[in-house]
Amino acid sequence: MKNPLTFARTALASLRASIDAQTESVRAMERSVAIAAEDIAAISARQDALLAELRRQGAAAFGAALDLRGTDAARYRDPLSLTHAPGQVYSQVNEDGILAEIFRRIGETNRQFVEIAAGDGIENTTRLLLDLGWSGLWVEAGDKEAASIRAVAGSFIDSGALTFIDSRIDRENVRSLVAPNVDPEPDLLSLDIDYNTSHIWRAMDFLRPRVVCIEYNGHYPPSVAYEVPYQADGAWQGTTRFGASLKALELIGRDKGYSLVACDGHGVNAFFVRDDLCNAQRFQAPFTAEHHYEPPRYASVHMRGHDRHG
Template sequence: MMDIIQRLIDRTTNRFLLLNYRVNAQQLINTILMDARYQDPKRLEQYGFKAYSQNDEDGIIAEIFKRIGIKNYSFVEFGAAKGLENNTLYLLYQGWTGLWIEAGKKNCNFIRNKFASAVSSSQLKLTNSFITRDNINQLFTDNDVIGEIDLLSIDIDGNDYHVWETIDVINPRVIVIEYNAKFRPPAIYVMEYNPNHTWKYTDYFNASLKSLEKLGNYKGYKLVGCNITGLNAFFVREDLVGDLFQEPFTAENFYQPPRYYLTPFYASAGGHKADFGLYIAK
């Protein structure tokens, strides 16, 4: 009996601690967004929300396309994991079509089963491949993904900078890419390219925001914002920027520090556990 009582106490305590964390995290987010620099409606932080993204990326992506418009409702995402928590599932639900490239074989098997309806209808293409700067353009070509697309999301926990630098067969209007928030502007840092790199859950990955800003400028993109957890940076092709986003388009203006401790809050902010099934868009 005492064991049962102790388990009930532990369960109640854990629920209380989780509730307390959620309340504190929401209060912290509200406090951050009350800062005067975030009150400019041309900034993006205040528009963030989670549907299926890891944090608040879904809302920021929606706001960007609200401003620049949608051309062909197409996306590419690599590092799609199991598909239930990424930057493009919410778009898939809205009728977009696209390509997921995922290195994990188990993840791909899960996707083929869970997203069978989307895959069989060709709304979603899936490629199981470990991405390098030597194969990325061929992967696009093999899947008939060339020319202009609306969104490219890059999250491979390492060679992100080098892969983006190499891409030349597609012309995304918007790019979402993970940055290494350990290195604050004006720090210049790019992880040395290693075609066999896998993330070891350390701070050795990818590139600083300043280095990505410089690469973006070279490739014809402007940095227009970062999400509040300091995880992803958002770039818009310079011919689409106009006066729609806050200037200057620099890492110093948009940098967010690593607030990875907020990610568990966003994990619950999307409501019930994520899933995918047949649905009617009407």
């Protein structure tokens, strides 16, 4: 007959082994449940993102359809129209394509640019021109954006093709910052500073670019001339109150000797060509806000195709 103590120990060991096995089984099940929960959360998040994108695209398509109901489609079919010129490499929308077509028509000279509010150097108006051998000046005040510029455009800065100024622009300092660093007649000026855009352009009487790409406030009707009051430290607060309407920019351009030749189809940027280079054989007339206005279609602003490269 077995020793009762030995029997008890054996039974206890067997019970412990069974408990350990069951505990490990429970832990394995808990790990499986946790992994499944993470997978479900990831799938749910992906579904939410896809639904949000579908809603955005649907809203954009609906808005565009409503816009087109009141649009003269013949204006877009005109061979001189620039609104939907194809091309988007670094630009927010199709500025790359519109500028390429403008310079195809008027030619290039010194292949220099000035971009004020150059962003992060990955998405902006003139980065493609750097890749194509142009040179110029970027001005940007944002800390994160400046760090990105130094990282992604360092080789251009080192080679001297790009001058980068990390500073906020206002009417008082724009001449001292820009004039010493660029030819007085560069091929292109790009302005997108959200708030004081029109005031800075008006103050740049020392510069005579051949082409100007400038952000406008499409919320205002094309016949309304509106500018926000100048504030040296003014900043966009995410509302409809920013910059200047297309008509205001048309009038400023006219005073400076420029004609409005196009807006991109998203209602973000307006394009001006110097009067000595502009005529009705090269660009679509009349050169007015009423003719070239595009309403804001910000919901449709996105990168088509592959992501941008740095």
